[in-house]
Amino acid sequence: MNNYETVFILTPVLSETQMKETVDKFTALLKEEGGEIVNEEYWGLRKLAYPINKKTTGFYILLEFQAKPETIAKLEVNIRRDERVIRFLTFRQDKHAYEYSIKRRNLKAAKEAGQEA
Amino acid sequence: MALQTDIRYLTPMAVDKTRKKYCRFKKSGIKYIDYKDPEFLKKFLNEQGRLLPRRITGTSLKFQRKVAQAVKRARHLALLPYLTDLMK
Numbered sequence: 001m002n003n004y005e006t007v008f009i010l011t012p013v014l015s016e017t018q019m020k021e022t023v024d025k026f027t028a029l030l031k032e033e034g035g036e037i038v039n040e041e042y043w044g045l046r047k048l049a050y051p052i053n054k055k056t057t058g059f060y061i062l063l064e065f066q067a068k069p070e071t072i073a074k075l076e077v078n079i080r081r082d083e084r085v086i087r088f089l090t091f092r093q094d095k096h097a098y099e100y101s102i103k104r105r106n107l108k109a110a111k112e113a114g115q116e117a
Numbered sequence: 118m119a120l121q122t123d124i125r126y127l128t129p130m131a132v133d134k135t136r137k138k139y140c141r142f143k144k145s146g147i148k149y150i151d152y153k154d155p156e157f158l159k160k161f162l163n164e165q166g167r168l169l170p171r172r173i174t175g176t177s178l179k180f181q182r183k184v185a186q187a188v189k190r191a192r193h194l195a196l197l198p199y200l201t202d203l204m205k
Contacts, residue, residue, distance in 0.1 A: 007194055009195065049195045049197055052195060087193070087194060096148040097149050099149070100149040100151060
């Protein structure tokens with residue numbers, strides 16, 4: 001089971017529920033394949049550095065998960081088939097990347113806890 | 118002709134002594150360069166958004182490749198532009 005992280009950009013024209021639904025579709029697929037979601041982050045609407053098919057903003061979502069290598073091909077086929085996702089990048093975390101992501105998550109959690117406190 | 122030899126500087130002219138460049142990743146022990154935060158990667162790009170060469174940033178070959186790979190991934194995800202003017 002390797003660690004992967006996927007960042008995908010959804011078209012900004014979607015409503016909140018549709019965005020949630022697309023993400024759930026992919027997470028369900030991963031769970032069904034025996035993968036395990038480690039972390040989900042919504043970066044929200046961000047300005048793109050360059051327009052992607054005539055759109056200048058996009059909804060960024062980061063998904064960190066553990067999965068068997070075969071599931072990645074299946075996941076990517078589904079992502080490509082879904083027209084709401086305008087760009088995606090799956091990345092296999094090596095050990096340095098994995099440690100970094102844990103540190104980043106704790107840092108973020110600590111910051112959020114700090115904000116609420 | 119005589120004028121030229123008269124000019125003598127009291128202190129030797131501080132020609133830009135090349136300071137020892139160091140690889141910031143080795144020094145600070147960073148092992149992984151994240152492609153997801155464009156602010157950090159911008160330090161390695163010039164105004165047009167192109168990668169700075171090693172002789173200017175002083176990074177070692179191993180980390181220069183990691184930086185290049187991270188920048189290309191960030192560009193794919195539209196976190197960094199491929200080319201722009203006056204980005205900073």
